[in-house]
Amino acid sequence: MKKNRYNTPVQQKKRAIAFGALLLCVFLGNAQTQPISIHEQGSFAVGGKVKTSPGSFDPIAHGAFNPADQSTEGQTLHGDHATVLYQIPVNANELPMVFWHGYGQSMRTWQTTPDGREGFQSIFLRRGFPVYLLDQPRRGLSGRSTEPTTINASTDDQLWFGIFRLGMGTEFYPDVQFSKDPEALNQYFRQITPDTGPLDINVNIDAVSALFDKIGEGILVTHSHSGGQGWMTAIKTPNIKAIVSYEPGSNFVFPEGEVPETIPYMGGALSARGVPLRDFKKLTEIPIVIYYGDNIPNEPVENPAQEQWRAAVTMAKLWRDTVNKHGGDVTLVQLPDVGLKGNTHFPMSDLNNQEVAELLSGWLKEKGLDKH
Amino acid sequence: MKKNRYNTPVQQKKRAIAFGALLLCVFLGNAQTQPISIHEQGSFAVGGKVKTSPGSFDPIAHGAFNPADQSTEGQTLHGDHATVLYQIPVNANELPMVFWHGYGQSMRTWQTTPDGREGFQSIFLRRGFPVYLLDQPRRGLSGRSTEPTTINASTDDQLWFGIFRLGMGTEFYPDVQFSKDPEALNQYFRQITPDTGPLDINVNIDAVSALFDKIGEGILVTHSHSGGQGWMTAIKTPNIKAIVSYEPGSNFVFPEGEVPETIPYMGGALSARGVPLRDFKKLTEIPIVIYYGDNIPNEPVENPAQEQWRAAVTMAKLWRDTVNKHGGDVTLVQLPDVGLKGNTHFPMSDLNNQEVAELLSGWLKEKGLDKH
Numbered sequence: 153m154k155k156n157r158y159n160t161p162v163q164q165k166k167r168a169i170a171f172g173a174l175l176l177c178v179f180l181g182n183a184q185t186q187p188i189s190i191h192e193q194g195s196f197a198v199g200g201k202v203k204t205s206p207g208s209f210d211p212i213a214h215g216a217f218n219p220a221d222q223s224t225e226g227q228t229l230h231g232d233h234a235t236v237l238y239q240i241p242v243n244a245n246e247l248p249m250v251f252w253h254g255y256g257q258s259m260r261t262w263q264t265t266p267d268g269r270e271g272f273q274s275i276f277l278r279r280g281f282p283v284y285l286l287d288q289p290r291r292g293l294s295g296r297s298t299e300p301t302t303i304n305a306s307t308d309d310q311l312w313f314g315i316f317r318l319g320m321g322t323e324f325y326p327d328v329q330f331s332k333d334p335e336a337l338n339q340y341f342r343q344i345t346p347d348t349g350p351l352d353i354n355v356n357i358d359a360v361s362a363l364f365d366k367i368g369e370g371i372l373v374t375h376s377h378s379g380g381q382g383w384m385t386a387i388k389t390p391n392i393k394a395i396v397s398y399e400p401g402s403n404f405v406f407p408e409g410e411v412p413e414t415i416p417y418m419g420g421a422l423s424a425r426g427v428p429l430r431d432f433k434k435l436t437e438i439p440i441v442i443y444y445g446d447n448i449p450n451e452p453v454e455n456p457a458q459e460q461w462r463a464a465v466t467m468a469k470l471w472r473d474t475v476n477k478h479g480g481d482v483t484l485v486q487l488p489d490v491g492l493k494g495n496t497h498f499p500m501s502d503l504n505n506q507e508v509a510e511l512l513s514g515w516l517k518e519k520g521l522d523k524h
Numbered sequence: 525m526k527k528n529r530y531n532t533p534v535q536q537k538k539r540a541i542a543f544g545a546l547l548l549c550v551f552l553g554n555a556q557t558q559p560i561s562i563h564e565q566g567s568f569a570v571g572g573k574v575k576t577s578p579g580s581f582d583p584i585a586h587g588a589f590n591p592a593d594q595s596t597e598g599q600t601l602h603g604d605h606a607t608v609l610y611q612i613p614v615n616a617n618e619l620p621m622v623f624w625h626g627y628g629q630s631m632r633t634w635q636t637t638p639d640g641r642e643g644f645q646s647i648f649l650r651r652g653f654p655v656y657l658l659d660q661p662r663r664g665l666s667g668r669s670t671e672p673t674t675i676n677a678s679t680d681d682q683l684w685f686g687i688f689r690l691g692m693g694t695e696f697y698p699d700v701q702f703s704k705d706p707e708a709l710n711q712y713f714r715q716i717t718p719d720t721g722p723l724d725i726n727v728n729i730d731a732v733s734a735l736f737d738k739i740g741e742g743i744l745v746t747h748s749h750s751g752g753q754g755w756m757t758a759i760k761t762p763n764i765k766a767i768v769s770y771e772p773g774s775n776f777v778f779p780e781g782e783v784p785e786t787i788p789y790m791g792g793a794l795s796a797r798g799v800p801l802r803d804f805k806k807l808t809e810i811p812i813v814i815y816y817g818d819n820i821p822n823e824p825v826e827n828p829a830q831e832q833w834r835a836a837v838t839m840a841k842l843w844r845d846t847v848n849k850h851g852g853d854v855t856l857v858q859l860p861d862v863g864l865k866g867n868t869h870f871p872m873s874d875l876n877n878q879e880v881a882e883l884l885s886g887w888l889k890e891k892g893l894d895k896h
Contacts, residue, residue, distance in 0.1 A: 187614045190560040193646060194636035197714035209682040211693045216791025216828035217683070227679035230713035235632070242559045258665055260607070264566035274565060293630055293664045295717030300677040303720055305669050307599035310581040311589070321583045341602035342569035345667030348675055348718055419588030456588035 189242040199362030200233025203298040231296035232289045234359035240282040248282035254376030258292035259285035265501040266340035267331035288356045290349035297349020314457030316497040327494035329502035364391035387431045395440045407432040415463045419456025422463040436480035439519040445495030561614040571734030572605025575670040603668035604661045606731035612654040620654035626748030630664035631657035637873040638712040639703035660728045662721035669721020686829030688869040699866035701874035736763035759803045767812045779804040787835045791828025794835040808852030811891040817867030
């Protein structure tokens with residue numbers, strides 16, 4: 153055997169130590185305690201508009217910060233963009249995952265869970281995916297809006313406790329996958345963040361579409377209110393190669409002429425939207441998976457917070473059948489049907505979110521979306 | 525020599541390839557292209573208040589999302605917290621760095637620069653520091669406020685272009701450390717994000733103080749409007765072991781009886797605050813460094829956007845002298861005096877931000893704050 157520079161006794165000892173350390177890591181470690189090796193990370197704004205006031209700006213007359221000086225002459229405002237936080241792991245998979253939050257939420261949906269464990273951001277980084285988290289226009293870090301708004305600061309935590317299916321009133325559902333440590337609920341409520349401009353789904357779709365124009369092909373992961381917007385974004389950009397939709401609630405799109413009737417429920421009604429068949433067909437060209445959690449009734453109940461999800465699941469099944477009838481590949485999974493019980497409206501941060509992630513990984517693998 | 529599992533021809537070839545790859549990295553690589561190894565990362569809310577409406581919540585009557593239903597009976601709102609994004613590198617230094625943005629800004633101040641390079645978040649991670657980025661209450665990801673507000677969406681980019689000393693009107697200063705690629709200015713303007721509640725420095729100080737209660741001892745890095753709030757936070761919590769202040773603009777605190785006169789300038793006037801001597805003395809117990817950039821005049825000029833920084837530097841020098849007279853350790857550096865020319869109000873993201881970071885690293889080392 154050729155003697156080489158790696159075979160000195162010191163090198164042998166170093167290797168033995170390194171190998172021992174490796175074994176120790178394998179035996180003591182678990183996924184969450186291993187380091188994450190980041191090739192590149194950062195943030196940027198994407199999309200958006202520029203609003204311009206007529207006239208010309210006079211820096212001498214109006215260049216001091218003075219709230220009483222309302223002059224906007226010749227000034228601009230850059231707003232309506234999305235803000236994106238990204239991390240690319242070393243040795244990354246080909247397709248990135250782009251995570252889009254729901255109503256009243258931000259990129260924090262995908263970060264640390266309310267009870268302090270890793271969310272989908274770190275979980276899927278560890279699984280090799282470049283991860284992009286976005287704040288849609290007029291939300292969170294994308295605060296600048298070209299249109300004004302008023303934020304009421306109305307108390308509404310218990311409304312969301314119900315709609316997000318943690319429980320009813322202030323009582324948790326018995327089987328809920330949410331920590332009973334009061335700090336978890338405190339963190340959960342503090343993830344809520346208001347709109348800083350009028351909510352406009354076309355503004356959102358434009359910005360997320362611009363994101364895919366910038367980064368190229370990827371997998372879009374939506375939650376709740378971004379679900380319907382996700383279908384419309386995939387119609388707009390060819391770079392969305394798959395959609396994972398957690399608990400889509402509204403804005404289901406059907407071919408014109410095939411739009412189902414409005415679904416009434418206790419507390420409201422859920423309508424679908426019609427789009428040209430040519431646009432709809434784009435949704436038949438990519439694999440799509442939809443997940444819903446637990447405590448969604450099959451029959452009408454008196455609790456409106458559960459009712460809206462009964463309507464959503466009903467609509468989602470009609471939608472799945474319609475896309476698939478046109479040649480699509482939509483899978484709809486109700487988590488209790490595959491043995492995952494007690495999930496809320498936020499499966500990605502529930503107590504069993506590692507199992508929820510494992511389920512998604514299986515689907516991504518099956519569809520060839522986790523290639524290296 | 526003992527034959528071992530590492531000495532197969534395949535292993536030898538692998539080692540040769542690995543060694544070649546390593547050499548390639550050493551020769552081609554620079555700090556920014558090496559992976560960052562993250563021991564732990566995540567996000568959380570800290571501090572804040574809970575607002576409660578009287579009465580009891582009826583989930584059947586008010587549990588549907590219905591903007592027309594304004595009932596808040598028995599509901600809560602969790603608001604006024606800070607939101608924190610953190611990363612702890614493998615083999616970290618003892619003291620973390622906590623980064624607090626300025627007026628109209630968010631944690632994005634410390635992330636990717638407007639021209640797409642690494643900001644202080646990644647730069648100081650690479651230098652071994654646990655890094656905590658915060659959005660103060662009622663800003664960015666900390667959007668929930670216990671008090672209402674209106675966001676005007678007024679055009680004001682050019683006001684900030686001046687105050688942030690990129691230039692005057694729409695013209696860059698000739699030597700400015702800011703990319704002339706229009707996309708850089710586009711990104712820069714989109715970092716601005718509005719208050720989502722009334723700006724209240726006591727609310728901010730409470731939340732940042734709660735952060736240090738949670739994480740323990742650390743180094744506070746402030747920018748602009750957080751500068752003065754930083755002094756007050758260090759009076760409130762003993763866990764702030766050093767302060768780095770980029771371009772503090774207001775809220776300088778002096779001992780009662782030693783408060784200097786208001787400094788008038790073109791477009792405004794800068795006043796200081798008095799605090800009990802016992803509180804002030806706490807600022808003499810930690811090392812503090814203050815940095816200001818370029819294009820700050822020594823004598824009055826007609827441009828109010830420069831004038832306010834002339835006043836700020838004047839006040840900061842009085843403050844330095846007063847803290848040091850009481851036994852403190854304040855260093856004030858005007859970057860042009862140490863050879864760094866053209867810096868704006870954002871030295872941490874200017875074109876020469878690696879040099880700005882290097883300067884800070886030197887100070888941290890000198891004060892023993894980068895211990896392992």
